Amino acid sequence: MPGLVIEHLSKTLGGRLVVEDLSLRVEPGELVCLLGPSGCGKTTTLRMIGGFIPPDGGSISIDGVDVSGVPPERRPTAMVFQSYALWPHMSVFKNVAYGLKLRRLPKPEIERRVEAMLALVNLSDKGARRPAQLSGGEQQRVALARALVLEPSLLLLDEPLSNLDAKLRVGVREEIREIQQRLGIATVFVTHDQDEALAISDRVAVMSGGRIEQFDEPAALYRRPATTFVAGFIGAMSMFEGAVGSDGVRLGQAVQVPFAAPIPVAAAMGGGAAEGWTIGVRPEDVLVKPARPGGRSRATARVLKQIPHGHYRELVLGLDGLEDTRLRAFVAADAPLGDHLEVSIARALLYHEGRLAHEVCGQDRVRVDARAAVATP
Ligand SMILES: Nc1ncnc2c1ncn2[C@@H]1O[C@H](COP(=O)(O)OP(=O)(O)O)[C@@H](O)[C@H]1O
Ligand SMILES: [Mg+2]
Incomplete structure (x- = not known):
């Protein structure tokens, strides 16, 4: 050998x-x-x-x-x-x-x-x-x-x-x-x-x-x-306790974050349980756009911090209705977004007892190059 x-x-x-x-x-x-x-x-x-x-x-x-x-x-x-x-x-x-x-x-x-x-x-x-x-x-x-x-x-x-x-x-x-x-x-x-x-x-x-x-x-x-452990060690990953449904994930008890594009969740998970997951989201899988005043979007967030990384910047978001959440997102360096944003996600990883159980994303890769495809208003 x-x-x-x-x-x-x-x-x-x-x-x-x-x-x-x-x-x-x-x-x-x-x-x-x-x-x-x-x-x-x-x-x-x-x-x-x-x-x-x-x-x-x-x-x-x-x-x-x-x-x-x-x-x-x-x-x-x-x-x-x-x-x-x-x-x-x-x-x-x-x-x-x-x-x-x-x-x-x-x-x-x-x-x-x-x-x-x-x-x-x-x-x-x-x-x-x-x-x-x-x-x-x-x-x-x-x-x-x-x-x-x-x-x-x-x-x-x-x-x-x-x-x-x-x-x-x-x-x-x-x-x-x-x-x-x-x-x-x-x-x-x-x-x-x-x-x-x-x-x-x-x-x-x-x-x-x-x-x-x-x-x-x-x-x-x-x-x-x-x-x-690997999710936390390699790259940036936001982790939450929550549930998953066909139109999005529920983080904590109340906040529903929609999928950016339809995802056949039930098929992807083989009809598995919706509740009780640790949900991991990569910053490039978080899409943001300015929140519309008086809009009824289900997930909105405040920009708590902005970290410049050259040609893109990283946002640390706090979701409305969920104290202490920290959701990271990458956006273009010069995207004029404001500080109140509407949030959706393109992909989520579901962990059970610390181990990856499901990757939940669209049939096609929803976004091939996250940084190029950053949502702009
Ligand atoms: N000669 C030694 N006696 C006692 N403990 C040791 C000795 N060498 C290493 N260790 C311990 O073993 C663990 C692994 O060490 P090491 O292999 O050097 O880790 P790494 O290279 O990943 O930093 C550490 O907790 C270290 O303190
Ligand atoms: Mg060493």
């Missing part, structure tokens, strides 16, 4: 179960992110894959070989750490060559492989420098080259970009993704940054409390978060 196969992995640290019955598969050439809040067990999982800490239970195999009991240096893995962990007294070239020297490769081969790797990470002209003479992004590329020069079959990266400023982080993550794809190397990338995970992954494993909540492609993760 090629690639990485993890089955029922567990680890207790300091008397606490920090990785719990974790199973995961990474195909050859695939980049998988472990994504989750600080303390959810990402680093512990990665260190078990690399062989730095032994699991209490479960198995890890790489390219069909069970690696239990195999020390890190004999595993077909290479790790890039958050801190880079470069040797400060060695040149860039020697840093990258280090692992090959330990393997006692002939000198000409070491030179050839190091030079090829420095070219790959765009540092051919920096081989003689010390790490301290490089920028943060360049240091990170040295760390990447040092890992890749060993020609591992699995690359492990633990928050490799967290020491870089925001702008550089985006550039370096794109470089890492490009190199990873060019080499076709299976990669496990740990991050707590959802943007980063969604941008570079083939698939993302969202973790919470030592467990995987959902393992899916980025688009699916965003569109259909499998649990309320």
Whole structure:
């Protein structure tokens, strides 16, 4: 079985179960992110894959070989750490060559492989420098080259970009993704940054409390978060307790918010119960227009806050008749809307006991590009 196969992995640290019955598969050439809040067990999982800490239970195999009991240096893995962990007294070239020297490769081969790797990470002209003479992004590329020069079959990266400023982080993550794809190397990338995970992954494993909540492609993760935890963690999602009917959802006890277009709810739900749902609504699925004075629209809301995001803006709405509601909506940056709005929704996700049960939306995608189709008065 090629690639990485993890089955029922567990680890207790300091008397606490920090990785719990974790199973995961990474195909050859695939980049998988472990994504989750600080303390959810990402680093512990990665260190078990690399062989730095032994699991209490479960198995890890790489390219069909069970690696239990195999020390890190004999595993077909290479790790890039958050801190880079470069040797400060060695040149860039020697840093990258280090692992090959330990393997006692002939000198000409070491030179050839190091030079090829420095070219790959765009540092051919920096081989003689010390790490301290490089920028943060360049240091990170040295760390990447040092890992890749060993020609591992699995690359492990633990928050490799967290020491870089925001702008550089985006550039370096794109470089890492490009190199990873060019080499076709299976990669496990740990991050707590959802943007980063969604941008570079083939698939993302969202973790919470030592467990995987959902393992899916980025688009699916965003569109259909499998649990309320994932729904809250990935992107913005407004959540309410309520009920659903053919013409809209009822939030709380009283406020009915209509669907923007007819939705065959009964069919979508197979005649399931109308009551007792946790209802999730993405901001791009909320449509707004100015409330008509004296109009009889069923759902109106006050604009409580406006957050500019460049070409669009985010509204935080409080629904009339439902204290404490916070419904988020995206609208065009310059849409002249006023502060009392009529609200409808194009799509809702229904959760029961924390798990996604139904996606309620029109037969056709009601709105293909939410931001382009923002309702204007
Ligand atoms: N050596 C250790 N001893 C005790 N607890 C630990 C140790 N290492 C990590 N932990 C705990 O295990 C949990 C998971 O840690 P970690 O895998 O580093 O999380 P993450 O990388 O997702 O932030 C945390 O609650 C952390 O405090
Ligand atoms: Mg960590």
